[in-house]
Amino acid sequence: MRILRFVVRRLLQLIPVLLGVVVVTFLLVRVLPGDPIRTILGPNATAADEAAARARFGLDKPLWQQFLDYLGGLFTGDLGTSIQSGQSVTGELALRLGPTMELVVLAVAIAVVIATVVGLWSARHANRAGDHSIRVLALIGNSMPEFWLGLVLILVGYAGLGWFPAPSGRVDPDTDLTPITGADALDALLTGNMPALTSALWHLVLPVLTLVVAIVAPLLRSVRASALEVLRSEPYAAAAAHGLPGKLLRRGYLVRAALVRLPSLAALVFGFAIGSTVLIEYVYSWQGFGQWALRGLLYRDFPVVQASVLVVALCYVVVFLIADVVHAMLDPRVRI
Amino acid sequence: MTVMRIGRRRRGAPAGPAADRDGRFGTVLVATGAGILAVVALAVLFAPLLSSWGPNEIDPDGSTLAAPGGAHLFGTDVNGMDVWSRLLYAGRVDLGIAVAAVAAAVVLGSILGVVAGYFGGWLDDALMRLTDIFQAFPTFILALAVAALLGSGPVNLAVAIALVNAPAYARLVRAEVRTVRDLTFVDAARTSGASTIGLLWRHVLPNSITPVRVIAPLNCGWAMLTLAGLSFLGLGIPVPDAEWGAMISLGTGDVVAGRWWTSVPPGIALLVCVLGFSLLGEGLQERADRVRR
Amino acid sequence: SGSKDSTSSSASGGAKSSTLKIAVSSYISSWDQDFVGFDLTALMLYKNVFPYMIDYGVKTVGGSRILDTETIMPTFAESFEPDAAQKVWTLKLRKGVKFASGNEMKAADVKWSKDRAFAAQANVAGIYRTIGLTKPEQVVVVDDYTVEFHQEFPSALTRQIQAISLYVFDSVEAKKHATDADPWAKEWFAKNPPTGGYFNVTKATQGQEIELTANDGYPGPEPAKTKTIRISVVPAAANQRLQLQAGDIDIALGASPRDIKDLKSAAGVEVLSSASNKQVAIQMSTTTAPFDDVNVRKALAYATPYEQIIRNVYGGDARPAKSVVPLDMPGYSEKGYPYTYDIDKAKAALAAAGKTSISSELVFETDNEEQQQLAVLVQSEARKAGIELKLTPLDPATLADRRGKKNIPLQITSGQLWVNDVEYMLATSFVKGANLNYANYSNPRIEQIYQQSHSTVDPAARNQLWAQVQDIMAEDVPWVVICQPNFNLPVRKSVSGWVQPMDGLARLRFVSASA
Amino acid sequence: MSLLSIEDLSVVIGGRVAALSNVSFTVDTGEVVGLVGESGGGKSMVGRAVVGMLPTGSVATGRVDFDGVDVLSMSAERLAQHRGHGAALCFQNPRGALSPTRTAGRQLVDRLTTHQRMDDERADETALELFEAVGIRSARRRLGAYPHELSGGMAQRVMISLATGCAPRLLIADEPTTGLDVTLTTEILRQFRHAADNDGRGVLLVSHDINAIADVCDRIVVLYAGTVAETGPARRVLTAPAHPYTRALLRSVPDLGGRPVVVTPGAMPLLREAPDACPFAPRCAHAEDDCRASRPALTTQGRSWTAACFHPLRDGVDARQEADVTLRVTTRRPGKAPAAGPVLVVDDAHVVYKSRFGRGGHHALRGVSLTVDAGERVGVVGESGCGKSTLARLIVGLAKPTGGTVKAARSALVFQDPIGSLSPRRTIEDAIGEPLRALGVPAAERARRAAAVLDRMKLDRSILGRRPHELSGGQAQRVGIARALVAEPDLIVFDEPTSALDVTVQAQILAVIDEVAADRSHGSVFISHDLATVRGFADRVVVLYLGRIVEEGPVGEVFADPRHPYTRALLSRGVTLVRDLEEADATSGCALAARCPFATDRCRAEDQQLQQYGESRAACWRVPEIGESV
Numbered sequence A: 001m002r003i004l005r006f007v008v009r010r011l012l013q014l015i016p017v018l019l020g021v022v023v024v025t026f027l028l029v030r031v032l033p034g035d036p037i038r039t040i041l042g043p044n045a046t047a048a049d050e051a052a053a054r055a056r057f058g059l060d061k062p063l064w065q066q067f068l069d070y071l072g073g074l075f076t077g078d079l080g081t082s083i084q085s086g087q088s089v090t091g092e093l094a095l096r097l098g099p100t101m102e103l104v105v106l107a108v109a110i111a112v113v114i115a116t117v118v119g120l121w122s123a124r125h126a127n128r129a130g131d132h133s134i135r136v137l138a139l140i141g142n143s144m145p146e147f148w149l150g151l152v153l154i155l156v157g158y159a160g161l162g163w164f165p166a167p168s169g170r171v172d173p174d175t176d177l178t179p180i181t182g183a184d185a186l187d188a189l190l191t192g193n194m195p196a197l198t199s200a201l202w203h204l205v206l207p208v209l210t211l212v213v214a215i216v217a218p219l220l221r222s223v224r225a226s227a228l229e230v231l232r233s234e235p236y237a238a239a240a241a242h243g244l245p246g247k248l249l250r251r252g253y254l255v256r257a258a259l260v261r262l263p264s265l266a267a268l269v270f271g272f273a274i275g276s277t278v279l280i281e282y283v284y285s286w287q288g289f290g291q292w293a294l295r296g297l298l299y300r301d302f303p304v305v306q307a308s309v310l311v312v313a314l315c316y317v318v319v320f321l322i323a324d325v326v327h328a329m330l331d332p333r334v335r336i
Numbered sequence B: 001m002t003v004m005r006i007g008r009r010r011r012g013a014p015a016g017p018a019a020d021r022d023g024r025f026g027t028v029l030v031a032t033g034a035g036i037l038a039v040v041a042l043a044v045l046f047a048p049l050l051s052s053w054g055p056n057e058i059d060p061d062g063s064t065l066a067a068p069g070g071a072h073l074f075g076t077d078v079n080g081m082d083v084w085s086r087l088l089y090a091g092r093v094d095l096g097i098a099v100a101a102v103a104a105a106v107v108l109g110s111i112l113g114v115v116a117g118y119f120g121g122w123l124d125d126a127l128m129r130l131t132d133i134f135q136a137f138p139t140f141i142l143a144l145a146v147a148a149l150l151g152s153g154p155v156n157l158a159v160a161i162a163l164v165n166a167p168a169y170a171r172l173v174r175a176e177v178r179t180v181r182d183l184t185f186v187d188a189a190r191t192s193g194a195s196t197i198g199l200l201w202r203h204v205l206p207n208s209i210t211p212v213r214v215i216a217p218l219n220c221g222w223a224m225l226t227l228a229g230l231s232f233l234g235l236g237i238p239v240p241d242a243e244w245g246a247m248i249s250l251g252t253g254d255v256v257a258g259r260w261w262t263s264v265p266p267g268i269a270l271l272v273c274v275l276g277f278s279l280l281g282e283g284l285q286e287r288a289d290r291v292r293r
Numbered sequence C: 001s002g003s004k005d006s007t008s009s010s011a012s013g014g015a016k017s018s019t020l021k022i023a024v025s026s027y028i029s030s031w032d033q034d035f036v037g038f039d040l041t042a043l044m045l046y047k048n049v050f051p052y053m054i055d056y057g058v059k060t061v062g063g064s065r066i067l068d069t070e071t072i073m074p075t076f077a078e079s080f081e082p083d084a085a086q087k088v089w090t091l092k093l094r095k096g097v098k099f100a101s102g103n104e105m106k107a108a109d110v111k112w113s114k115d116r117a118f119a120a121q122a123n124v125a126g127i128y129r130t131i132g133l134t135k136p137e138q139v140v141v142v143d144d145y146t147v148e149f150h151q152e153f154p155s156a157l158t159r160q161i162q163a164i165s166l167y168v169f170d171s172v173e174a175k176k177h178a179t180d181a182d183p184w185a186k187e188w189f190a191k192n193p194p195t196g197g198y199f200n201v202t203k204a205t206q207g208q209e210i211e212l213t214a215n216d217g218y219p220g221p222e223p224a225k226t227k228t229i230r231i232s233v234v235p236a237a238a239n240q241r242l243q244l245q246a247g248d249i250d251i252a253l254g255a256s257p258r259d260i261k262d263l264k265s266a267a268g269v270e271v272l273s274s275a276s277n278k279q280v281a282i283q284m285s286t287t288t289a290p291f292d293d294v295n296v297r298k299a300l301a302y303a304t305p306y307e308q309i310i311r312n313v314y315g316g317d318a319r320p321a322k323s324v325v326p327l328d329m330p331g332y333s334e335k336g337y338p339y340t341y342d343i344d345k346a347k348a349a350l351a352a353a354g355k356t357s358i359s360s361e362l363v364f365e366t367d368n369e370e371q372q373q374l375a376v377l378v379q380s381e382a383r384k385a386g387i388e389l390k391l392t393p394l395d396p397a398t399l400a401d402r403r404g405k406k407n408i409p410l411q412i413t414s415g416q417l418w419v420n421d422v423e424y425m426l427a428t429s430f431v432k433g434a435n436l437n438y439a440n441y442s443n444p445r446i447e448q449i450y451q452q453s454h455s456t457v458d459p460a461a462r463n464q465l466w467a468q469v470q471d472i473m474a475e476d477v478p479w480v481v482i483c484q485p486n487f488n489l490p491v492r493k494s495v496s497g498w499v500q501p502m503d504g505l506a507r508l509r510f511v512s513a514s515a
Numbered sequence D: 001m002s003l004l005s006i007e008d009l010s011v012v013i014g015g016r017v018a019a020l021s022n023v024s025f026t027v028d029t030g031e032v033v034g035l036v037g038e039s040g041g042g043k044s045m046v047g048r049a050v051v052g053m054l055p056t057g058s059v060a061t062g063r064v065d066f067d068g069v070d071v072l073s074m075s076a077e078r079l080a081q082h083r084g085h086g087a088a089l090c091f092q093n094p095r096g097a098l099s100p101t102r103t104a105g106r107q108l109v110d111r112l113t114t115h116q117r118m119d120d121e122r123a124d125e126t127a128l129e130l131f132e133a134v135g136i137r138s139a140r141r142r143l144g145a146y147p148h149e150l151s152g153g154m155a156q157r158v159m160i161s162l163a164t165g166c167a168p169r170l171l172i173a174d175e176p177t178t179g180l181d182v183t184l185t186t187e188i189l190r191q192f193r194h195a196a197d198n199d200g201r202g203v204l205l206v207s208h209d210i211n212a213i214a215d216v217c218d219r220i221v222v223l224y225a226g227t228v229a230e231t232g233p234a235r236r237v238l239t240a241p242a243h244p245y246t247r248a249l250l251r252s253v254p255d256l257g258g259r260p261v262v263v264t265p266g267a268m269p270l271l272r273e274a275p276d277a278c279p280f281a282p283r284c285a286h287a288e289d290d291c292r293a294s295r296p297a298l299t300t301q302g303r304s305w306t307a308a309c310f311h312p313l314r315d316g317v318d319a320r321q322e323a324d325v326t327l328r329v330t331t332r333r334p335g336k337a338p339a340a341g342p343v344l345v346v347d348d349a350h351v352v353y354k355s356r357f358g359r360g361g362h363h364a365l366r367g368v369s370l371t372v373d374a375g376e377r378v379g380v381v382g383e384s385g386c387g388k389s390t391l392a393r394l395i396v397g398l399a400k401p402t403g404g405t406v407k408a409a410r411s412a413l414v415f416q417d418p419i420g421s422l423s424p425r426r427t428i429e430d431a432i433g434e435p436l437r438a439l440g441v442p443a444a445e446r447a448r449r450a451a452a453v454l455d456r457m458k459l460d461r462s463i464l465g466r467r468p469h470e471l472s473g474g475q476a477q478r479v480g481i482a483r484a485l486v487a488e489p490d491l492i493v494f495d496e497p498t499s500a501l502d503v504t505v506q507a508q509i510l511a512v513i514d515e516v517a518a519d520r521s522h523g524s525v526f527i528s529h530d531l532a533t534v535r536g537f538a539d540r541v542v543v544l545y546l547g548r549i550v551e552e553g554p555v556g557e558v559f560a561d562p563r564h565p566y567t568r569a570l571l572s573r574g575v576t577l578v579r580d581l582e583e584a585d586a587t588s589g590c591a592l593a594a595r596c597p598f599a600t601d602r603c604r605a606e607d608q609q610l611q612q613y614g615e616s617r618a619a620c621w622r623v624p625e626i627g628e629s630v
């Protein structure tokens, strides 16, 4: 199958990129000022203690040796041991990725749906009051720092109205949710734990909303512009001139053609969202990947930083790959 | 048949939205955006005239978190500094960093993009893989790392934000160059014997940076938000120098207590300023779209 | 308050809420305090989940119950007493202490735990050096319930040092998970919280939440009052405040000073307040220009706006400190720090150093609002005396790195010593090469006093020594001693029994909340 | 009552553009009416008015009666019904007018289910039939094809099937043959005749090329600057055009017979409001004062024949019959230039365009040998995609040969797309000076020479400061030629220099090129897909087919006595090719074999080399046999 060949070829292309990311991160964390070992030793540690700790994490070996060890570990799925927690980074990562992905995937999905529906509407009512207000509103949302918006939403939604649960945790602990993937709503669904599902979804509302507001504007703009372009294009005019009914026009001649540019942009936005969850996670006490990576960086927890960068890069390239495949499915002109 | 019959006048056709009005709203957007930015720019430029306090001056009366009114238009912050004055001076830092960072990103990205797009081949592959690597890098981590590496001064922050943004420009310009380099006029210039540098500088580049000019303002707004985010994580401009993001995050605790003045004004300033850039960008985009049609 | 506590502790279980909710700012860095990193949250939890053999007693001062660092009592141990020469200390274990696995705590566990600490060459191994414990062989199992610690020299600090070091692992369980490559079961302990303390960890969601359940295998005095404690991580101080006000949490351990001020008057909330050992200072590197000149150090000491800091940064909720020796530490003397805010004197001191202006960086912790405000104030005032300070916030790793390299000219420090004793203070902060001696301070007379103090066990004699120390410090000014902020804890009104921890590590066993 | 009756239709767009002014004409059932005129004349606007799809901001007055109902005042529902079912438009540029994200088949089925109320199954069958009816081969496969997978000709046919699929009473085809080859054009036009004759539809055929459509039309309407210049029966209009503009239009195009091109100076005005004089007057040789004072109304010239002219021409003779006897207007300088040796030697050149991801590539030229002597004029002809532009690029060094050699003197290229070949952000002066800049000529000298060459192109010097988008196509192409000339090259290559231009402008540019080519100080290579254009001024002609030269010889010989079946087909000399060009044909044996009616097994097996036949050479071994068979 062509698409399979394309995917395989693209996956092969990813290897140098990921390898590059691995090398750059590896060197970068070591170039940064700061020492991961000093932070884990008590106040009475001596130079010998320090050396012992350094040796425990293999940081006494020459750089190339450390790199080879790291690379070797990567192939066996071993991302090393966190200097701060002593836990396997792979394990911690598995725990942290779920919550963040839950947030980002949900937010991007919702934003894409909103952008599609509202964008198409906006294009069909272009340059009327409704269209103008939607666009300006989206821009305003896009112009707010997420952490600020998050705080306002908490003040209103939690402290003021009391509609939403406290910004602490992701699910009510009394619901006894059995973690599987780390994405609580998904786990609740998988285990059929209805109270947990409700609780998890309820916890998700505000953070997801914050993220959606922050990312919807560019998506909306793109859909609207593409739709407008289609509406004013010859093919659409041709179909309209042949008297095709409005519903058929929209379904057959507008939607798909207007959405061809969305996947790549959505992928870009996804990458951005993963990056910016660190702020949202902080505000909503959402202990996900962003907070973990940030802490890793602040404490120069080498394996954690390396793993988190690698994972974000991996997500990023995979999402782009998916976007390209979806794009190819939407747009028959794309050669893959 | 020369008699002109006054027929029923019809305005517009039912199908096809108002293409003409696009441009008009685009112009409104551009004007609004530019207007906002102009006002902000003037305000921060003439900050010393608009405020009687220095931005880092602590009120000797020791009134921290004083409510607006009296000697302090927007009250004082937790350090006892005048919020209004800091608001104005912070604008200098924010606008300066955002514009400088984006300008640097545009220059760097354009150079990379032109080289990659025009020459193609292994150079293109290598450069694009490089931008891939940097694009795949999480934004905040990259910015944080650069800031940590270089230290957190305004210049270094601008460098960090520029580095984060440059890959996108490189891609944008490259894509454009790849189209432009195959256009007839480039061939024409080539057959006229133009040198490669001349070709790139005089023919390819000017025709490849149109989308950049549209994206750049949007990006300026985004750069300000990134800066604010970095400040929120404690990695922005070090105290006591004023910066909106830092002011907001320092003041978040106050809002909860009903002391709105420490973080709402910088929040609004940031919002308005980013919105200004967004409106400008959106308007430019719309006008560019119209020209393309 | 104390009276309230007595009523609620004597009340029947029905009136008590079985679950107490506490918010902290960050998740613990690890469960293993031997091998990897720890932070305040972690240390606090260790106090509650590890069986510590001895611990501080409780006393009531000014209506609040506080930990008494001077009375150290056996808790999980039956007794901990020295021989006559104060060199061999005998630990007798309490019988019937159960780990979560059901294993009983035995001498072998103590031995294994201490062997592990020595092997780790980190935290405890370092602390033990101050009392002459350096090798595993010095810890001797006598019988199932008796262990001896053979110190190289007698020390007045032993009880205090052991109070923070004598924690025990479930070695039977641990050995099941030990491998040749990992004889100390590091991997297992990284993931699995220790058991056997006042509380057992029943659930821990990494980064998010920890659930503690009272250990019913503890047969000793003062068992945990609350069945379940839920500790949730809420990084944003504003959120903690909101949740406390809404009653979603009972105790906000990470509230900001600004919020605490407001919360004092909030409905349903009470701010428990008491004096603390936490000391805030600016350490000046005595080996780095310009602070290698004592007059420059004096200039900064005169240029620091002590009262303004107490007012602006701490909302008046701090005690002015007059010595490098903290208030409440035995031996404290007012003469230890004769400097007050006086710009003229500051200028004069600078002139005495032959300078009219100097510049330096002032380092403090990123993300530490208190230090940041303090830095801003000091910068603003110091400038008036001709001292130009560049504020440099550093992230933990960079700070640790630079501290290790001892190349910070000026830095803000805040914290309390783990052991409330001047000898310990000298050992960690003022003798040459000491780890916390960021001022790079060294003075032969101090070294001499320090040596002398090892073998001086008599309290009066020791106080003599400490008076000398403070005289020298007043002259040398290695630190700008700023103040000792009070400990403030916002809690729901329903919370009772809180004992103010002088070491900053909450003992949750005392706390309960009425439903 | 006519099916379509347009009465006094005027359209003003945005108050700035008078696209149509007082247009009136009718189309009857079963009738094919041709609507001709230059670009911007308002042809498409008429088509759009008929389906009620005028651009936003336009104000239309007058009547567009369809079956007696005015389209301009139809309600939205009535209009929806009218569109497609009443009148269906085949869009100009069919490739661009087909929805790119929907298969051709689905798009047709959409029409069938909407207008013919078919269920899906029947629609599928009917779609297949319709595709076959318009001559789409392997129709079943094409039903599932997306528009970008179709060739231009195929897309055009799909567009026609879409329009007919609406079962309209009136079929409007906007420029259905632009960009298509001669052979395809005939085929497509036949479809419309068929629609009128067999299905009883009215057909409105829009084209800028009056000659091309004249044969299938019953009546012709000539538009000029939004006004009707002439309307009448096709034969009359063609043989005895009454309006000078109609005549200008007819004579602007060269034809295979070598009929001269008559140049009409000036360009069509773009009117901002309805004209109050004859809009053609400024360009008209017969214009008198009255023409400039008021606008002539359409007056009867004969039975159902009208013209808007105060001084209609009565001496009408069929321009095409006339052709052979008239002498060329442009002077051809006799005698060869001093033999200075060849300025171009291409020897067995191959060009392969590598595809982006390894594996294969496109073999655009396969062993082309060509010599051009100083002062010689060589014409190159061939179908679209045969490699003409590649040859041009090869000559000027834009393409590198993957095999063989190219030895060229200093050469310059004139491009097909006049405006596109000028850098959008550079001034004209800059563009013309570019070759000189490369030679290191100082700025002042550059300016002097640019101005001089501009004079030669008869362009006003004020143009020097303008930018490309401010030029008309004709002006831009003159600038392109000026740029080619300015550095005095030894060889100028013209790559379809007129195909992007308007008919009358084309004639003007051809005249300029003729003048330039007549200058024997340099050699010229003139490339075109249109043999007639080449005939005008080449000494020698080369016929290219799928990257090979299939015939070559003196221009007179090749046109008078074409040898190769392909050349014969191009010249319509008794040979019709079997099917459309397909890229796969080029693999082995004679490339034409699959399409050639004379092909034998030997043709399919053996590569063909050029062989001498009389004065010309052809790459076909069967020339002697088939020479008689035709």
Ligand SMILES: Nc1ncnc2c1ncn2[C@@H]1O[C@H](COP(=O)(O)OP(=O)(O)OP(=O)(O)O)[C@@H](O)[C@H]1O
Residues within 6 Å of the ligand: D013, D014, D017, D018, D019, D037, D038, D039, D040, D041, D042, D043, D044, D045, D046, D055, D056, D092, D208, D270
């Ligand atoms: N949307 C529009 N807005 C403004 N002017 C327009 C618009 N569409 C067409 N015109 C103008 O109306 C006039 C008639 O255009 P029209 O497309 O009918 O010409 P045409 O004869 O079909 O030309 P072509 O052969 O290039 O298709 C031209 O002057 C054109 O510039």
Ligand SMILES: Nc1ncnc2c1ncn2[C@@H]1O[C@H](COP(=O)(O)OP(=O)(O)OP(=O)(O)O)[C@@H](O)[C@H]1O
Residues within 6 Å of the ligand: D353, D354, D362, D363, D364, D382, D383, D384, D385, D386, D387, D388, D389, D390, D391, D529
């Ligand atoms: N850059 C390219 N990459 C790949 N294939 C190309 C490229 N340029 C041209 N081709 C292919 O090479 C063949 C010859 O192209 P060329 O442009 O020379 O044809 P042409 O005779 O000039 O056609 P036209 O009359 O349409 O201009 C065509 O099939 C075309 O698709």
Ligand SMILES: [Mg+2]
Residues within 6 Å of the ligand: D043, D044, D045, D092, D174
């Ligand atoms: Mg047209």
Ligand SMILES: [Mg+2]
Residues within 6 Å of the ligand: D388, D389, D390, D496
């Ligand atoms: Mg071509």
